[in-house]
Amino acid sequence: MREPVIKTEKLTKRFGDFVAVNEISFETYPGEIFGFLGANGAGKTTAMRMLCGLSIPTSGKATVAGFDVFTHRDDIKQNIGYMSQKFSLYEDLTVLENIEFYAGIYGLTDREIKDRTDELIQKLGLQKEAKHLVASLPLGWKQKLAFSVALIHRPKVVFLDEPTSGVDPVTRRQFWNMIYEASANGVGIFVTTHYMDESEYCHRISIMVDGNIEALDTPANLKKKFEADSMDEVFYQLARGAKRQAD
Amino acid sequence: MRTLKFLLRKEFRQIFRNKSILPMIFVVPILQLLILPLAADYAIKNISLAVVDHDHSPYSQKLISKITSSGYFQLTGFCDSYKTAMNLVEKDEADLILEIPEGFEKNLIRESEQKLFVAANAINGTRANLGGVYLGSILRNFNSEVRMEWIPVTRFSPLATIEITSSNWYNPHLNYNYFMVPGILVILVTMMGGYMAALNIVKEKEIGTIEQINVTPIKKYHFILGKLIPFWVIGAMVFTVGMLVSWLVYGIVPLGSIALLYGYLAAYLLSVLGFGLLVSTYSETQQQAMSVAFFFVMIFNLMSGLYTPIESMPDWARMISHFIPVTYFVEVMRMIVLKGSEFHNIITHLVAILLIALVLNVWAILNYRKTSS
Numbered sequence: 379m380r381e382p383v384i385k386t387e388k389l390t391k392r393f394g395d396f397v398a399v400n401e402i403s404f405e406t407y408p409g410e411i412f413g414f415l416g417a418n419g420a421g422k423t424t425a426m427r428m429l430c431g432l433s434i435p436t437s438g439k440a441t442v443a444g445f446d447v448f449t450h451r452d453d454i455k456q457n458i459g460y461m462s463q464k465f466s467l468y469e470d471l472t473v474l475e476n477i478e479f480y481a482g483i484y485g486l487t488d489r490e491i492k493d494r495t496d497e498l499i500q501k502l503g504l505q506k507e508a509k510h511l512v513a514s515l516p517l518g519w520k521q522k523l524a525f526s527v528a529l530i531h532r533p534k535v536v537f538l539d540e541p542t543s544g545v546d547p548v549t550r551r552q553f554w555n556m557i558y559e560a561s562a563n564g565v566g567i568f569v570t571t572h573y574m575d576e577s578e579y580c581h582r583i584s585i586m587v588d589g590n591i592e593a594l595d596t597p598a599n600l601k602k603k604f605e606a607d608s609m610d611e612v613f614y615q616l617a618r619g620a621k622r623q624a625d
Numbered sequence: 626m627r628t629l630k631f632l633l634r635k636e637f638r639q640i641f642r643n644k645s646i647l648p649m650i651f652v653v654p655i656l657q658l659l660i661l662p663l664a665a666d667y668a669i670k671n672i673s674l675a676v677v678d679h680d681h682s683p684y685s686q687k688l689i690s691k692i693t694s695s696g697y698f699q700l701t702g703f704c705d706s707y708k709t710a711m712n713l714v715e716k717d718e719a720d721l722i723l724e725i726p727e728g729f730e731k732n733l734i735r736e737s738e739q740k741l742f743v744a745a746n747a748i749n750g751t752r753a754n755l756g757g758v759y760l761g762s763i764l765r766n767f768n769s770e771v772r773m774e775w776i777p778v779t780r781f782s783p784l785a786t787i788e789i790t791s792s793n794w795y796n797p798h799l800n801y802n803y804f805m806v807p808g809i810l811v812i813l814v815t816m817m818g819g820y821m822a823a824l825n826i827v828k829e830k831e832i833g834t835i836e837q838i839n840v841t842p843i844k845k846y847h848f849i850l851g852k853l854i855p856f857w858v859i860g861a862m863v864f865t866v867g868m869l870v871s872w873l874v875y876g877i878v879p880l881g882s883i884a885l886l887y888g889y890l891a892a893y894l895l896s897v898l899g900f901g902l903l904v905s906t907y908s909e910t911q912q913q914a915m916s917v918a919f920f921f922v923m924i925f926n927l928m929s930g931l932y933t934p935i936e937s938m939p940d941w942a943r944m945i946s947h948f949i950p951v952t953y954f955v956e957v958m959r960m961i962v963l964k965g966s967e968f969h970n971i972i973t974h975l976v977a978i979l980l981i982a983l984v985l986n987v988w989a990i991l992n993y994r995k996t997s998s
Contacts, residue, residue, distance in 0.1 A: 430840045452842055460840040464833030470639050482631030483843050537840075 380407050381444065383535040383566035384429060389438035389447075391424050398424040400589040401438060406582075408534070411557060411567040413577045416586030417617045422570050423539070425586070429568070430537055431455050443534040456484065459528035459536035459565075463543050467524050469513035473504055476512055477527055484531035498526050518549030525556055535566035542576065554579055574610040583609070585616050592616050628843055632851030640825075640855055649821070650859060654813050654867045659874065662805045672756040675702040675710040675719035682730035688767055692723070697759045714746045721745050721756045733771065795963045802875045807958035808931040810867040814890070815897050815925060815951055818860040820918050822901030826852055827914040830905075845993060853898045860894040861887070880965030889957050889971065892978050896950040899985030906992040925951040953978050 382405040391399040399421045406412040416422045427433040429442050431451035440447040443457035460466075467476045477498060481491040499508050502522060512520060521541065528536055538557075542550045554576070561567050561581075569580065577583055577597065584594040593600055593616060597609055604612045640646055674692065678685050693700050701719050704710040713719040724742040726732075733739045743760055745753035829835040838848060864887075871877040879886055900921070908914035926932070928942060929951035935943055946952045953974045960966035960974075 432839055455840055455842045458840065460837065462833065462836055464836060466834055466837035468635070468639065468834060469832070470642055471635065475635070475638060479631055479635045480841070482634075483628050483841050485627065485842070 382406060382441075383408055383410075383444075384412075384440070384442050384568060386429075386440040387438055389425070389428065389440045390436050391421075391428060391433065392436045397589050399428070399435075402586075402591045404584055404591065404594055406535070406566050406568060408564045408566050409561050410582065411561050411569065411580045413580030413583040414568060414570045414586070415577055415583055415613060416570075417620055420586040420617075420620065421589040422586055426537060426539060426568070426570065429454075430458060430460055456531075457534050459531070459533040461524050461528040461536070461538050461541055463540035465520060465524065467512050467520060467527065470511060472511055473499070473508050473515070473523065476523070477530065480527045481530045486531060494530055498530070502526060518545050518552070521545055521549065521553060522556060525553065529560060529565065533565065535568060536560065538567065538569040540570055540572060542571065542573065550576070574608065574613055577609045577613075585613060587616055587620050628847050629850060632843070632847060633854060636825075636851055636855040640859070646821075646859075649817065650862055651866055653817070654810070654863050655870050657813055658806060658809060658867055658870045661809050662802050662875070670697055671699050672697055672721060672752060672759070673701040673719045674698045674721045674723060674756075674760075675704055675713045676700065677704045677707050677710045677722060677724040679727040680725050680729035684730040684733060684771075685725045688725070688764075691767055692760065692763055695759070695763055697756075711744075714744075717746075719746070720749070720752055721760060723760065803877060803963060804959070805931075806871045806875050806877055807962045808955045810864065810871065811929075811951055811954045811958055812922075812926055812931060813867055814860050814864050814894070815954075816922055817863045818856055818894055818897040819901040819904070819922065820915070821859065822852060822856040822898050823904040823908070823914045823918050824911050825856070826902065826905035827908050827911050830908075831910055845990065849902065849990060849993070853902070856898055856901070857891075857894050860897065861890060864890055877962060879962040881961035881967065885968060885971070886958070886961050889954065889961070889975065889978070892975060892982065893950065893954045896978055896982035896985055899982050899989055900950070902989040903985050903992065906989055925949050928952075929955050931955050947977075948981070950978055950981050953981075 384404075384406045386405075387403050388401040389399060389403070390397065390401050402425060404412075414422055414426070424433065428435045428447060429440065431442075431447065431454040435447060442454045445451075445453040445457065447454065468479070471479065474495065477495045478491055481494060486494070499505055502519075504519070504523070507515060507519075512523070515523070525538070525541065528538075542553055545553065550573075557567055557569070557579075571577060580597065582594065582596055583600060584591045585600075586592065593603075593612070595603065600612050601607070601609065604615055606612045606615065676689055678689065689700070692698050698721075702710060702713045704713070707722070707724055710719065710722045710724070714722065722742075722744040724744070726740065726742070729739055729741075741764065743757060745757050747753040826835075829838070868879075901918070904914055904918050904921075908917060924945075928938070928946045929935075929949050930946060931951070935946050935952065938946065957966075957971050957974050960970060
């Protein structure tokens with residue numbers, strides 16, 4: 379049996395009386411694209427912050443890339459990639475400078491930095507733009523670059539927080555092709571999204587409602603179980619019962 | 626160390642790519658140092674004086690010409706009555722009224738005694754006060770000249786007089802520039818260092834890159850050092866530009882050791898950057914950071930003893946001024962630049978500034994941790 383890249387057991391986060399994340403348990407595997415769905419305020423972001431080592435859980439257990447979220451947060455950070463809905467590259471640095479910076483702070487050697495930069499520029503076809511400021515690139519290219527940079531240190535798992543919000547359908551398609559490629563290379567993908575059609579691209583999906591995981595299965599099985607034609611309908615059936623107000 | 630190298634490379638690239646920063650480093654200090662000392666000159670000149678001369682005698686003429694030739698006063702009106710002179714004061718055209726009574730010359734000669742009346746518009750207290758003092762000293766001078774004319778100087782003067790001679794140490798010509806320019810330079814370094822560091826860090830919060838940095842293995846102290854070191858260097862550059870301006874324009878050459886001055890600056894910048902860092906941990910946007918920093922810099926300016934002596938502040942204000950880093954550097958600047966003070970003279974100032982720096986930085990780092998975990 380393969381080792382899971384993310385494993386949680388009754389992972390909980392409380393803020394005072396408020397239970398943001400209530401005893402969630404799941405596992406994801408290398409190369410698996412795991413869709414993490416939920417309405418705004420359902421607790422997705424809190425759960426993700428705990429898994430990235432940004433926030434300490436209240437109770438439960440979890441390991442990411444084999445490291446404990448309570449005791450080895452620094453090791454976790456070294457072994458995960460992260461890309462958020464907020465654009466995460468420096469606009470006032472060039473493409474090359476951004477790649478060099480992120481590669482450098484993950485401790486890559488100069489040799490590795492050079493090789494991976496060349497490879498990345500080649501793959502994205504950014505030869506002409508390499509020395510341009512990131513601010514001058516179209517949004518879609520920035521997103522693709524940000525994703526590639528999040529993978530520069532070859533993490534075991536990459537967290538994508540609504541990575542495609544605001545990009546056009548064509549770029550979204552290309553973006554998902556990049557996700558599939560990373561997945562084929564054995565990187566675990568943990569992705570949140572609000573686009574239900576996108577969720578169908580995932581291998582497995584969990585849907586959070588009010589801090590609990592209410593459903594967890596492949597898109598096909600979920601549709602069967604909820605007798606729905608689309609993921610949209612599945613999501614609607616579950617989210618309708620939510621008591622929490624979106625924030 | 627390698628992480629820090631990449632952080633510093635990134636910071637310096639961003640800073641020097643920013644078109645507004647280079648002018649900030651070079652142009653702002655030059656302009657401020659050229660303009661502000663002119664405004665912060667306490668020697669009061671051009672006090673407007675209205676004269677009401679009821680006497681119209683040679684002596685009254687002599688007195689008036691003596692007053693106008695002193696250079697402090699500007700004759701704005703010759704009035705025939707006190708009432709018209711008061712009108713000038715009400716219209717803000719006169720600061721002082723000098724009333725010379727009728728029979729001034731006659732009484733002066735016959736009774737060797739005469740009274741003059743001086744009225745001051747005290748809305749601007751300093752101006753009225755100093756104007757009164759200047760006028761008083763001119764009148765005393767005039768008085769003794771008159772006496773010299775009439776009373777033959779004998780070996781045994783009937784009146785014993787005490788004459789005071791004073792010498793002004795460290796700034797013999799009472800040149801206000803010598804006093805103000807080093808102090809203004811301190812404020813400049815404080816503002817540039819504090820604002821720029823605070824804004825820079827908050828900017829990363831605003832655009833969201835700090836979130837990205839938080840999920841990388843970068844340690845907090847790496848990140849903070851990566852931010853502080855560049856602004857420490859910039860602070861020293863601003864200071865250097867300022868010192869060059871004060872030498873070239875005002876001819877101010879530090880009497881004391883320049884190395885000592887820079888040594889103190891190094892410690893001082895730690896406290897200023899700690900302040901900037903602290904402001905940044907409490908702010909989510911650059912606007913917030915700017916308003917908070919502005920509030921404190923105002924207090925720093927007015928309570929640090931730069932413009933007004935701390936000794937004449939009320940007790941509570943003196944207490945506060947002890948917690949303001951600017952206070953110490955303004956004093957040290959004046960000590961080293963004007964008096965040529967040495968290391969042992971500024972030890973208490975150094976200890977104080979290091980303590981302030983320690984408190985601000987530790988506070989900022991603790992607070993920074995809290996907000997991001």
